[in-house]
Amino acid sequence: MSYDIALFRIETKEKEEISTNDDFFESTDNLLPFTEQQYLDLKQRLLNYDYLLAEETNTGLHFNHEDEDFGQALLTAHALYFTAAWGENSIFEVGIVASEFTDTGEYAKYDFQNGGWETWD
Numbered sequence: 001m002s003y004d005i006a007l008f009r010i011e012t013k014e015k016e017e018i019s020t021n022d023d024f025f026e027s028t029d030n031l032l033p034f035t036e037q038q039y040l041d042l043k044q045r046l047l048n049y050d051y052l053l054a055e056e057t058n059t060g061l062h063f064n065h066e067d068e069d070f071g072q073a074l075l076t077a078h079a080l081y082f083t084a085a086w087g088e089n090s091i092f093e094v095g096i097v098a099s100e101f102t103d104t105g106e107y108a109k110y111d112f113q114n115g116g117w118e119t120w121d
Contacts, residue, residue, distance in 0.1 A: 001086040002083045002084065002086060003084040003085070003090070003094070004081065004082070004112045005082045005084070005098045005108045005109060005110065005112065006025075006079045006080065006082070006095060006098075006109070006110045006112070007035060007042075007079060007080040007081075007082075007098055007101050007102070007108070007109055008031060008032075008079050008110060009031075009032045009033075009038070009106065010105065010107060010119065011043045012030070012078075012108070013081070013108035013110070013117050014031055014032050015030065015032070016110075017117075025110075026101075028078050031078035032078070033077045033078050034077060034078070038106060039075070039077070042075055042080050042101070043061060043075055044082075045101060046063050049065075049070070049097060050065060050066065050067075050070075050118045051063035051064065051065050051070070051073055052064050052065065059076060060075050060077070061075040061084075063075070067093075068085060069084075069085075069089045069090045069092075069093040069094075070090075070093050070094060070096045070097065071083050071084040071085060071093070071112070072092055080096050080101070080107075089090050095111070099118060099120075102118065102119050102120040103120045104120070105119075105120055107119075115117060
């Protein structure tokens with residue numbers, strides 16, 4: 001079992017909040033893509049947090065971390081997905097990292113298990 005958190009553009013959050021679609025996140029048509037600069041900045045930030053690029057596929061860039069508590073990350077054109085192991089330490093660490101990534105005001109964190117948004121305020 002895993003714990004999933006995602007980072008989206010702030011505009012995606014605003015779009016989801018007014019949507020009546022229960023399956024909003026199931027379609028990439030609902031998700032605003034990152035700009036090229038945002039994508040590059042997120043990739044660099046993951047590297048700065050000691051995530052290691054493990055694989056590049058057609059779905060995106062897959063990152064691992066030497067410390068299992070930091071889980072894995074997948075950077076796609078539309079979202080940055082963090083996956084934590086189902087353990088208190090891992091969920092905490094991944095949650096903190098995702099929260100810190102909202103500090104520019106460009107992104108919002110979505111916790112799929114709790115169904116809630118978080119932004120840097």
